[in-house]
Amino acid sequence: MAQTKEERAAKQKAYYEANKEDISAKKKAYYEANKEKVKAYVKAYREANKETIATAKKAYREANKEDISAKKKAWNEANKEKVIAYFKAYREANKEKVAVWKANRRALKRKQIPVHLRDCPHEKKRLVEIYKLRNILSKATGVQHHVDHMWPLADGGPHWSGNLQVIPAEENMSKKASVCEETKATIIKSLYTFESERSI
Numbered sequence: 001m002a003q004t005k006e007e008r009a010a011k012q013k014a015y016y017e018a019n020k021e022d023i024s025a026k027k028k029a030y031y032e033a034n035k036e037k038v039k040a041y042v043k044a045y046r047e048a049n050k051e052t053i054a055t056a057k058k059a060y061r062e063a064n065k066e067d068i069s070a071k072k073k074a075w076n077e078a079n080k081e082k083v084i085a086y087f088k089a090y091r092e093a094n095k096e097k098v099a100v101w102k103a104n105r106r107a108l109k110r111k112q113i114p115v116h117l118r119d120c121p122h123e124k125k126r127l128v129e130i131y132k133l134r135n136i137l138s139k140a141t142g143v144q145h146h147v148d149h150m151w152p153l154a155d156g157g158p159h160w161s162g163n164l165q166v167i168p169a170e171e172n173m174s175k176k177a178s179v180c181e182e183t184k185a186t187i188i189k190s191l192y193t194f195e196s197e198r199s200i
Contacts, residue, residue: 096131099147100124107159114191117160126161134166144169151179151187162190 003011016023031038046053061068076083091098104127107113117123130147137145146169151157154177 095135096128099131099134100127103127103147103159107153110153110159112153112157112159114158114160123161127164130161130164130166137166146172148172148175151184152177155179157184157187158191160191163187 104113108118134145134147137143145166148165148167149157149159149163150165151163152175153159157163157179
């Protein structure tokens with residue numbers, strides 16, 4: 001009598017359970033002997049099934065949020081030094097990106113990033129370039145420079161590249177948290193012109 005699908009699955013599961021170590025050793029030996037072949041197969045499979053894999057990952061994350069969060073927390077707790085070292089290395093290698101992220105976070109808290117620029121990749125690139133310029137000027141002159149909002153955020157100024165300038169830190173620290181109406185009007189006009197040009 002032919003086996004049902006369920007019976008075959010149960011038999012395979014039982015065989016696997018009884019031979020776990022042997023199967024694992026064979027898999028490991030095969031991988032070691034065929035690393036490049038396996039990697040190429042996996043890469044090709046991922047390329048051909050991007051959407052399916054992304055959908056499956058998303059569904060898994062949604063169904064296992066708490067479990068994933070608990071595992072991450074446990075791993076971070078058990079590997080505190082590794083985590084600290086990783087973030088320290090990342091910050092050192094990506095100073096401009098980190099500075100942009102911090103500035104964006106502060107501005108978002110105040111809701112001062114113009115809506116049409118919040119997810120604009122070109123604007124993000126411009127911000128990174130401005131922070132790079134700050135680092136270059138600080139290194140070249142030996143004088144610490146800051147990225148400054150000409151119209152300060154504290155006075156209602158927008159957080160966007162057209163409202164930023166690179167100035168010596170001392171000058172920035174001595175600035176008032178307000179700006180003249182003429183400068184405000186120029187920045188608003190520039191932002192309006194910039195927004196209009198983007199929509200053409």
